Amino acid sequence: MLGWGVDRLRADMSRLLAILFHQGVLDEQFLQLQQLQDESSPNFVSEVVTIYFHESEKLLRNLRGLLLDREFSDYKKMGIHLNQFMGSSSSIGAKRVRNVCVAFRAASEQNNRAGCLRALELLEHEYCYLKNKLHELFQMEQQRVLAAGVRYPLHQQH
Template identity: 80%
Template sequence: MLGLGEDRLRADMNRLLTLLFHQGVLDEQFLQLQQLQDEASPNFVFEVVNIYFNESEKLLRNLRDLLQDREFSDYKRMGVHLNQLIGSSSSIGAKRVSNVCVAFRAASEQNSRPGCLRALEVLEHEYCYLKNRLDEVFHIEQQRLLAAGIRYPMQH
């Protein structure tokens, strides 16, 4: 009976990932990341994505803080944060987040505070969607491993 639960969970996870690829949320880089995971590093993707989320939240907070300052004029500093976010998003296959960052960078290069505010709003929305969906994927994966009787020590 455990096998049926494991199969159902694997199918659920595959459906969710297929949806994320179809929506353009993820790209092939995420698949390459998955291929690096093996028995020696069973939590590899989770760990890499968790680092991404931690760093991205700092970058988003920095961008928010910069734009809250009405006297803000250092668009080059904003560009540095956006370039970091583009690079890390691309490295995990977060395609839509990366694309929004590129549009955000274009607004910052035009010194457009209204454009940057709009782009930040879209970026935060895309980031939250990505984070919620990947959290769901990792939760299903954890349930699948439990159903399969595989127990890896969780890294702290």
């Protein structure tokens, strides 16, 4: 029964990852990140992704702040934020978020405010989807580790 729970969680995690790859949400960089995780750093991926989320939320706030400023004209500053977002998204394999950043940057390079606002909306949507799905994945991983770690004492025979 115990092993079945671990196997089911592992299968659920594989299924969720397969969906995220199929949808283009993640790419092979995420798998490379997973390969760096081992016994000495069992939470490596979730720690890296948590840092990514923290930095991304700062970047999203900055981008929104720039765009909502009536006097806004600093597309160069916006480009710097987008380059950071693209780089960090690439490093964790967040393919769709990175692709939206590319389109966003193209709009900012054309000083296209309406295009930037649309791109920001899409970016926030893709980011939230990614965050929710990775949160779900990490919860499954924690449950799997807990289920695998449960050990029942063996009865001593006299």
